[in-house]
Amino acid sequence: MSAAGSEEKVALDLLIVDDSPVTRKMVRRAVSLCGLEIGNVHEAGNGEEALALLKQNRVDLVLADINMPVMNGMELVERMSQDTDLAKIPVVIVATPMSEQRVERLLDIGARAYLAKPFRPEALRDLVLEILGDRGSAHA
């Protein structure tokens, strides 16, 4: 707690998972503009790289694409859901518009939310606050 009694700001550590370097940079830019207190931003090019990074680093939230080579976003969500530690980390799917059936499937297997590309930084901020609740508002 600070001297004023307000909740101490703790920066959010994020992991961006996308096979496109341009998209990773765009998401990183949106993150920097969204008004949240951001700490480390890690990047991975596919689900396999993401799992390796998650085992080595503290991450508060994962922003993952779906269509990726090696291991796609669907498998990443499934693998994280099956891991006791990783299952606690919320995953937001950041992907191109898709069918309702696919979105439902992603939410069923453990993704916390879906954000359609392209998106505005405010949309990301609102989603993070919704998912992290009080934890998220401490970062805003």
Next chain:
Amino acid sequence: MLEPTPELLADVLGTVLQDSAFIFAEPVEEAPEWTPPIYSAELAFESVRGGVLRLTTPPRGAVEVAANMLGIDPADPEAESQSRSALAEVLNVVGGAFVTRFFGTKVPSQLGLPHTEVLDAMPERRRTCVATLQLESGDPVMIELDLEPAAGPA
């Protein structure tokens, strides 16, 4: 079965360029004259009908797209180094937008992975529909759709 139109393709691409890269591109009637090298990106999709979407633009057009997506100056070397990746990403978003607008969100659909190539000539390709937009720099970006024929009655 609804058939795709050049207006639909132009609208989908124009909206994606505006929302992803803050580029206001206008549809043009004339087919562009291509001078190599030509950057091309291709994406296959499966839904009620399968097909392929392609984007084609000169290198300078792809650099403009990359620079706008990344919020950097087109003269920044990163804009050139990321230009093909940017074209692929625009096509990826175009693919999702087209499939959900054309076939709807109630039916399953699947996008492939976009891939890019540098062409030294514009090949004759089968296509169902085509539209060309002009970027703010004046460079063209062409979108082509090759849609598989609709299945006949069983």
